[in-house]
Amino acid sequence: xxxxxxxxxxxxxxxxxxxxxxxxxxxxxxxxxxxxxxxxxxxxxxxxxxxxxxxxxxxxxxxxxxxxxxxxxxxxxxxxxxxxxxxxx
Numbered sequence: 390x391x392x393x394x395x396x397x398x399x400x401x402x403x404x405x406x407x408x409x410x411x412x413x414x415x416x417x418x419x420x421x422x423x424x425x426x427x428x429x430x431x432x433x434x435x436x437x438x439x440x441x442x443x444x445x446x447x448x449x450x451x452x453x454x455x456x457x458x459x460x461x462x463x464x465x466x467x468x469x470x471x472x473x474x475x476x477x478x
Contacts, residue, residue: 390414390421 396403396415403413403425413425426434459467 390416393417393422396425 391399391403391413393415396413403415406413407425407427407430410427410430412430414421415423415425
């Protein structure tokens with residue numbers, strides 16, 4: 390982890406670390422605020438997230454037959470997730 394002040398001074402080195410595959414966490418007052426990562430890693434994460442969202446959307450669009458075979462705990466987890474308030478930016 391690197392403070393914002395250190396990141397300003399070491400920006401070029403942080404870029405090289407990210408290009409080499411290291412994710413660099415930048416903090417403000419000791420709390421993580423941003424991560425510097427390579428474009429390749431960003432694209433991988435973006436594709437993975439999009440795929441996951443598509444899978445959830447497909448599952449949610451399905452009918453009751455999609456829930457057959459799920460345990461009570463799994464059904465409870467789905468219900469809890471479905472009723473969670475949306476995250477605020």
